[in-house]
Amino acid sequence: MSTIVFPDHHSAAADAEALRKACQGWGTDEKGIIGILGRRNAIQRKLIRQAYEDLYQEDLIKRLESELSGDFEKAVYRWALDPEDRDAVILHTAIKKTPTIDYRAIVEISCTSSFVELLAIKRAYQIRYKHSLEEDLAQRTTSHMRTFLVGLVSIFRYQGEEINARLANSEADILHGAICKEKAFTHEDIIRILTTRTKPQIIATLNHYKDDHGTSITKHLRDEQSCDYVSALRVAIRCINDHKKYYAKVIRQALNRAGTDEESLTRVVVTRAEKDLKEIKEVYHKRNSVTLDHAVAKDTSGDYKAFLITLLGN
Amino acid sequence: MSTIVFPDHHSAAADAEALRKACQGWGTDEKGIIGILGRRNAIQRKLIRQAYEDLYQEDLIKRLESELSGDFEKAVYRWALDPEDRDAVILHTAIKKTPTIDYRAIVEISCTSSFVELLAIKRAYQIRYKHSLEEDLAQRTTSHMRTFLVGLVSIFRYQGEEINARLANSEADILHGAICKEKAFTHEDIIRILTTRTKPQIIATLNHYKDDHGTSITKHLRDEQSCDYVSALRVAIRCINDHKKYYAKVIRQALNRAGTDEESLTRVVVTRAEKDLKEIKEVYHKRNSVTLDHAVAKDTSGDYKAFLITLLGN
Incomplete structure (x- = not known):
């Protein structure tokens, strides 16, 4: 279940106007942006983007990118996109990461999405990057890792x-x-x-x-060298077996590191907020004896913190 | 282009009635069956099957299977199915073939279908066999052959x-x-x-x-052992490079063998009749200095011959 209670009625045009105001004048009104975008679901956000484009002949996402910065900007950017477009961006970032790809995001998305969802993501990827996901992924991997990851993203499992x-x-x-x-x-x-x-x-x-x-x-x-390939196998097994438990652990590891791993934290909160973040919060609470809201509030700060806490349902 | 000129207007119910008559009484009227089914396109055949089911509470395809026999029955059966269903049947037969799979049919279909067509075929396969195509294919292959064939059938190429x-x-x-x-x-x-x-x-x-x-x-x-894997690579390259030339050669080889290879001949004629068999005929004629109709008529006989000749546009 989603953590956020979305309004039944909203005016996309009024939201677009309010966002425009929040982006204008002296300093950006980050709280205003969070208050609107953080409380709209994917369809509502899409309508807002369209209304904004119609009213101001400007791309809302590009405007937000130029107004915001840091982890907050990255999180808002990912959230503002259509879900399949956002996952395409996450996959592309993971594939292009140097010196080695971020296999974790690739395994996560491929093992927790339905085939129809994955297909939409791959279409979005092709529209955006003029390549197929498989093509880019195969080029940046070799051997078992290639066979495994390309298999995960491409095979149409029986449902x-x-x-x-x-x-x-x-x-x-x-x-x-x-x-x-x-x-x-x-x-x-x-x-x-x-x-x-x-x-x-x-x-x-x-x-x-x-x-x-x-x-x-x-x-x-588990092997001594703990190579990426074996680690990717483990991530796939855990995502297939119980992805909520898996995500709760990813967040725990992201928060418990010396220096929070904002990329993983953002990825899980943004991609699961409209799906099953509520259940992930429950698993987290049970396992760690502290609420996820509390843990996130403790380890993050500023607008980034405020945005995540909103997506967590507060 | 299709070899067959389909009627603009036909009555599915009248066709179903005529097929029922052809299947009843003393002996089957094969010519009647060929005269109707061989001159209807995929949508028209689907409507006839539905009309037949409505009128007689009987599956037309099952009835045809029980009335006909041999190569003629196989060809009519494949032709009567929806194209994606037929390709699913061809793929399943190829995967289950003993002692080794028929890699050729798998490479052909995967390299000459668009991704959307392949997706429809894979859905039809899952509905029919309660497994995914990839799953069955991976189980019957190993090593490079597995990676190659599973890759061909599953990867969503950029268009x-x-x-x-x-x-x-x-x-x-x-x-x-x-x-x-x-x-x-x-x-x-x-x-x-x-x-x-x-x-x-x-x-x-x-x-x-x-x-x-x-x-x-x-x-x-080309290697001395000419193993199946290397041969599959060649088929893929030829299908991607110029599939009409490739199909013309498959037919040529099927006819020129000692003992015609009816399976390959049927596969090409039935699967290409509504697509590009006209161009394949032209390529064949140019390369072999004899028309395909003539070559097929020379090497086949009976109702099977009459049916192929009808699909070839006569």
Whole structure:
């Protein structure tokens, strides 16, 4: 569920006018911007952008970019975009990151989006960057990492809920053989199972794995070097298995670092606010004995803090 | 262009009645079936199936299957289906083929369909078989063949027509290095380029390859063992480069074998009849100095022959 209570009725033109006022004159009225944009859903924000364009022949997002700065600007920019456009921007940033790609954002989006959502994101990516997501991703990766990530973003998984228990059992054995006996984390069957099977089927396989071998697969999937590829496997498994728990942990790690990891924090809050941030907050609270609102307020400041707290539902 | 001139007006109910009559009584009236179904386009055939179902509470396709036999039955069955459903059936048959899959049909369909067409085929596959195409394909393949074929059927290529000449040049060199210097036909960059780049970009790269190295890449892509994987690479390149020329050659090979290869012949005629069989016929005629109609009539017989000749536009 969304954390934000959106107004049933709003006037896109009145919102556009108020945003224009907030951007004009001496200094920007950041609170005014937060008060409007932070309390409008994706469709309402789209209408506001259109109304703003019609009224002032100016791109609202570009205007906001020029008025705001730092983490606050990045967060508002991502929030103001259409969801599929925002995810395309996040994926592009992750792929172009140097010296190595940010595989985490790529795995997250590909494993928590439905195929139809992913398709919309890939269309938005192509319109924006005149390349396919797969093309850019394949060019910046090699070997197992390439096969794994390109598979995750491109394969059209079957959406059925039915589970084949015998298959789950045999594929749990295949995974265990590859991971524990052969220590072959790059075994192609690990990639095949995680990229092609349905999510309920993968969860059944993970449960068989744990039942038969006493330990979760993610515990076994740790190597001394902790390379990115193995870490990407773990992120995929955790996103498929329980993405709310996964996101709660990403936020916890982002906040608990020496120096908050604003990029991850923004990514989770902005991308989940209209989806399931409410449940992620509950998981966070239960696990950390402190509310997410409190933790975020403690580790952030200024307009960035005010914006996140608004998206968190306050 | 289609080979068949479809009637502007037809009554689906009258066609359904005529087909019912052709299926009833002493012996089936194959000519009657060919005369109707062979002269209706995909939408008209769909309406006939619906009218037949409404009038007789019976599935027309199942009835035809039980009335007809052999190559004729297979051809009518494929033709009677919706195009995306037919391609799903062809792909499923190709994947389940023993002892090894029929990679050719998979490469053909994935390289000659637009992404939107491929998506419709994959949806039809999932509805029919309760699995994803990628899942079944990955399970029946391994290694490079898996990466290549799963990439071809799943990656959402950018549809833009713009060509990056510098990229075409550098990737022609990458391909040449892998194929001629390293003799590494399984080099992952070959798979990356063929599965992720846009078709115009790949064609530009193939042209650079030929200009710089004096020979087409498909000539270089021949090994002594002529393994399926290398052969699949060649099919993909030929389908992307000039699929009409490719299909003309498939038909030629199907007819010139000792014992006609009816499966390939049916596949090309049925899948291309409403698309570009007219141009394929022209390419065939030019290359072989004999019309395709004549060649097909010479090497086939009976109702199967009559049906193919009808689809060829006679």
